Amino acid sequence: MKTKLTLRFLLKATLACILLTIVEFLFRKYVSSWNSFRTVFEMSIAWIILAIAWAIYFLDKFKER
Numbered sequence: 485m486k487t488k489l490t491l492r493f494l495l496k497a498t499l500a501c502i503l504l505t506i507v508e509f510l511f512r513k514y515v516s517s518w519n520s521f522r523t524v525f526e527m528s529i530a531w532i533i534l535a536i537a538w539a540i541y542f543l544d545k546f547k548e549r
Contacts, residue, residue: 489541
């Protein structure tokens with residue numbers, strides 16, 4: 485069963501990524517330096533996945549027309 489991405493879901497995911505990024509930058513000074521690279525890598529992966537999801541959403545919208 486194929487589930488489609490909805491605009492509401494993608495907006496919630498984008499808001500969650502924005503909030504996670506803000507929290508990451510606010511509390512970065514309290515995290516040790518060896519752990520900082522891992523969190524930046526995880527945030528980058530989250531943003532890349534979100535960008536791919538948005539691309540799939542827009543491709544599906546253009547395909548429908």
